[in-house]
Amino acid sequence: MSNFKNQKIAIIGSGITGLACAWHLNRCGFDFRIFEKNARIGGHSNTVDTPSKTPVDTGFIVYNEWTYPNLINLFETIDVDTEASDMSFAISMDKGNFEYAGDDFWTLFGQKRNFFRPRMYSMIKDLLRFYKQAPIDLEQGSASGSLGEYLKKNNYKDAFIRDHLIPMGSAIWSMPPNQMMGFPAQSFIRFCQNHGLLLLTDRPEWRTVTGGSREYVRKITKEFKNKIVINDAAIQIGRDKGKWKLTTKSGEVEIFDQIVFACHGDQILDLIETPTDLQTSVLGAFKYSKNTAYLHQDESLMPKIKKLWSSWNYMGLTNKHSVIDTPVFVTYWMNRLQNYMIEEDYFVSLNPFKKPALDKTIREINYEHPIFDQDAMDAQKELNTIQGVDNLWYCGAWCGYGFHEDGATAGLTVAEQITHIQRPWNVDEKSTAKMNCTALNYKAKNKVA
Template identity: 20%
Template sequence: MRIAVIGGGASGMTTAYLLDRQQHHVTVFERQPVLGGHIRTLNQNVQPNQAPCNERLECGVLEFPSVFHTFIVLMKELGVELKPVKLGSALFPKDGSHFFSGVTIDENCTGIQRLIEYLKFDAIHARSAGLWLETRFAEMEDFYDQPLSKYVKSKGISNTWLKLLTLYSYSMPLELIDNFPAELAVPMLRDYIAVDWFRIEGGAYSYIEKILERFKGEVLLNIEIANLFRSPDGVKIERLNGEIQEFDKVVFATPPDQVMALLADPTEAETKCFSAWQANNVTTTVHQDNSMYQNQGIQHPTEFDFFQTETQWGYNSYLNQLCGISSPQQYFLSFQLEELIAKERIIHKQEHHTPLYTTESFRYRDQVVATNGENNTYHAGAYLGDGLHEGAIASAFRVAQLIG
């Protein structure tokens, strides 16, 4: 069959690869000048736009837990090497206090200070264990249509930490986390401490390159779609330049807020499922400014640390550790910490378009999965799973299985 895949991110390229392997004729439509979606690796699919740098540094997707089973299967199939990384996060509120991770303590503290910091570390983890105790026997359906605030209620530092882990995982401002779908957040938070973590050797975009080496279909970049028409006989895609192409089936692998804008003939069910979705447009910053650590007396940063500025919380990821960089120069990836970073230390700014997860927008996720294939239309994307990379890859495998 002739199949169109709209979107060249993780779910789109994996879907295209699997369908191509099944002997279908696949065309990928991507509106950006590069592939990868949320995968942005400096000096692979993007180039530094603020200052020169020759390192391969992640500007989007960073690390992957061992519970990403479908993702790991794909990496083995593609021959992509995964390297273990230690993971920890320290908190630095704006009042000058701090809560170190185990990694921060081991690499920066000695003697009595190490003991004191470990007592604080154990206390914050013990208090946050309330979430695990409350949800350990819960089924996924128990979290359906519930906000995270139902399970993370109080304003103590342990619950702030849980919300910040959600902020880090989904790149959303802290003030929106209370209405984040518990169905996504709670399983992620339960897994965080108990799993091993990995990075992709050579950069996250390496696995997209491996897919392209094997892919025999067509990839079209910088493509703007004006309308998409469906009928019992197939699909017609009209570009902005007026060109029309015909396919047997279409796979939407775009952020869910884009679906309604592309459909010329949305059904009532599609309108219900997709109308509440909005875009979450965020910017990450790759930089070399370690002053936020020097101000705290920290010589060795953790893999990702949370800092509170005068206006908001953000995270700072230590790319030397997460990208396997041996350079004495320290590199970081930050989100919402522009106030703390000297402009002359910035290497790259990367814009991302991700789903804005709310309890309302997520309500009909299961219906989208259940009706995949109706009207010659399929959907793939992280939002159809855990909202993370495993969800993107698993959704691609489901679509490939449905099409056959």
């Protein structure tokens, strides 16, 4: 670790983590280059223009005012325009056989048959119990084990698990429904509590970037666009006379003093020429699920009852007792999320059971999302044992809960460690992002205005 500004730093990855890290390094006068394997920068900040020139986000879409303090401060510092969004949620099971939305009483029973369904009342009863009891169990330390184990121990019924909790968790983390049962219960409850998901009223306000997330990408990179290498992946990092030799897919070789891995956690070991046993143990614990997103206009991938259409629409299949093991299928109604008051409806569907009609499909995009099982959570706690060792740094949204706040926090924190200079704001609010690399003391004197 060094604060010498003449050192050369490589940043691998140009998602929010790499860009936040680069932004702080740049403002502190450090020399760096970003290596991006794709032809565009931004990672999950991926805005696509429709044929009508409507900019639609297909990855990162929203953030809230409670638990994103670093992202909010970053946006304010680089003057990003944002606007209020909507985070309504609907569930459509078994091709519309069972549907409801969470806006109010009338959408909860928007499908008239719900008035006569025991599963509906069972779900509501357990939902109210979970919202009340889970935070108490978390505080008392009795929410141990996996989410599945916690639910079984506390006798939650299939209807609540199958028709509400698993769909909600799967939609949030883009995880296969059955894998949600392996999510650590404490982490799940803590996340839900911090994000106001266990409240019936007074939930946090959500916002979206005006004009799409590419607008913040454009502003954050304004001062260092010439330091970004696109369409040329780093393929190997090896030792060279006490420094690091980076080789790209095109054959370019460059020597760096420090390397910042701002890519997916499961990609790092393949890049390091001779990883240590400790690196292998820690980084090998991070796994990802592959998800395919479609930007389209096919209404058949939405709930059948149009008045139940919500910002997030979970589309599931069930058997008698549980959700069938398939990738998560959720459709985002982008008009409602991004405030597009236009006649055309635009949707982004993740892993639909059937592809949208070809003549209604605008773009197909592949994404990967981290899987937060107990192994991953344990590895997060061990990340500090390799962080900064031999001038190698590891950061990404996978260091926290997988969201933009986690990614921004991770990138900024690593940049602080390299520069010994604090980010240009104080975070009085508690960020729920976890970064196992100590941020600088906010009272430190070495702060760039």
